[in-house]
Amino acid sequence: MGDTTLRELVYGKGSHVDPVACVEDIPAELATRTVTGYPHSIWQIVEHVSYWMDYDLSTIAGENRPCPEKAIESWPAHPNPAAGSRSFEEQWQATILRFTDLLARVAGSRNPMRRNWGERFGN
Numbered sequence: 001m002g003d004t005t006l007r008e009l010v011y012g013k014g015s016h017v018d019p020v021a022c023v024e025d026i027p028a029e030l031a032t033r034t035v036t037g038y039p040h041s042i043w044q045i046v047e048h049v050s051y052w053m054d055y056d057l058s059t060i061a062g063e064n065r066p067c068p069e070k071a072i073e074s075w076p077a078h079p080n081p082a083a084g085s086r087s088f089e090e091q092w093q094a095t096i097l098r099f100t101d102l103l104a105r106v107a108g109s110r111n112p113m114r115r116n117w118g119e120r121f122g123n
Helices: 003-011 017-024 042-060 089-108 117-122
Strands: none
Touching: 003 042, 003 089, 017 042, 042 117
């Protein structure tokens, strides 16, 4: 996969939507809501995706972080992970910034899925 293809997959082109555009204009109050029949808020989903991007990038970089024993461990427990801290809006903006930074790291990597591939998988 070339660099252009990777960037298009990360930032959306054609049938792919730009994930930053999906969340950047959502107010914090809306991001903390859950809907009937679905257990996670938008905020939790963004935190969950960020968790796995960070985990995968660190694994690709050669770090040996333990994988969560249960899938639920990679989800924030509360619909509003910022409860009790800075203002909702400030914390939500920090969450979006982290998400955006992680996407940039993925898109800026010269094909992160192949980096160290031979070393890690013997190819």
